[in-house]
Amino acid sequence: MAEHALAIKDLTVSYRRVPAVHHVNLLLRCGRCVGLLGPNGAGKTSFLKALAGLVPMETGTVEFGGHNHRHGPASYTAYLPQRSAIDWDFPTTVRGLIEMGRYSALGWWRPFRQIDREKVDKALEAMELIDLAERQISALSGGQQQRAFLARSLAQDAHVFLLDEPFSGLDRPSQDLLGQILKRLAAQGNLLIVSHHDLRMVPALFDEVILLNGELVAYGPTEQVFSEEAIARTYGTHTFSGART
């Protein structure tokens, strides 16, 4: 089987002609959990949204397995917004949330089939949410909420997971569990791109890192790229107390 990869060529994203991300070239292989690091305003969210097809690309292309993102977003991509962007009071249970993932495959009208129910159950199981399936989503902890959204993406049969700050606001045990789950998803052949700001956790969480500050500063395996010097370059003149210990 040919190696799957997300090919990003010359990607620029602008808001009102002010570029947020410029001319990024990257080839990201599946089966990795990739950290997306950079200071506030570095364009991390814009980068993820462009990959998800949510904001227009000013220049460049994004391709995955022969599919070009210019033709609209594709169901193999799952975008998980920051938790603060979600209305947690929405009338849905965990199971209802995960069922939404199946709608990409089912279209607007086709009823749920046995295979859809199985996929939802499998996603619940993989994300360790079976006991919580009938809960309303606000009655979950932060970590459980992240896992519920991951389960939705799994039910959608996504291969590329774009996560915007999934670890923020989680307590330590939840962070550890989410970290393990992300690694497991990567080991199953998925590509995970995870924006993140707590640099202390980076070596433990990510196989590879992208250092971004408007433009691409560095990309590669964590142990090679994640150095004091590269961090200093990414974060400019800011001093940084959170570097690896």
Added chain:
Amino acid sequence: MSNGWLHLFYAPDMLRPLFAAVLIGFTNGVLSVFIVLRRLSLMADAISHSLLPGLAIAILLFGLAPATLVAGAFLAALLVALGTQIIANSTRIKEDTALGLLFACAFSLGQALLKLAPAHIGISEYLFGNILGLSDGDLYLTYGITFLVLPLLVLLQRPLLLMLFEPSIASTQGVPVRTLKYLLMVVLVLAMISSLRAVGIILALGTLIGPAATVYLFVDSFAVMFWVSGFLGAFASLLGLLVSDWTDLPAGACIVLVLGVFFLAGFFLSPRYGLLRRLRKGHLHAQSLARWEGEK
């Protein structure tokens, strides 16, 4: 009231308003789910007021013909919405300010224009409706709009649910979010036009918010909320009409008051999200966790 309230059901001239009220109640009840969950209540309020100048001009030019009324109302709503966007995008004035100002101006313009209309068209008809005085034309308009809007909402339930819950994820799943948002606005204006003659511009808002606001206090499923809000809207309209007949109070007001009473009951008594439950059990999050633990 010598022959009791049941006379409503066999008096032919009462069947017409009853039927219209139930249809409007159901359609607006379903639509209220989208207004409540997308937090469009204030927007709906503004739009409802903005219709007036369009209606007034249509009446002045073409009389009470339904087609021109619809066109006029649409045009007015569109102008206010467009004007709001232009002002918000090109100055430091924020959207709520622009919308608030424009709809008040539009409404005033409508009131002034209606003064020019033939004497029998009073503004109070448009504000409060007159369900007992519905003409054939009004009724056909209501039928037409109901049978367009309801199937549309039912068919688009799934993409609409995705869009309501989280627009950005919805659009990665291929939902045309922007188109659906506009469609929802168009449907909202249609529902208002349909309700206009029966319950009036102002009271239509009650039927476009009340049902879902009440049901939202009870259920955690979008599909259940969708249908139950429809039935609650229809039931409240029926009950309101009966109360109106019984008390000789205006029909539109009775319908909205019935909805208000339902909401108040839910607000206090809902077993999950009601005030009494909350007072008894302390903090909401701890309480909801405890609830789920208990149900397991």
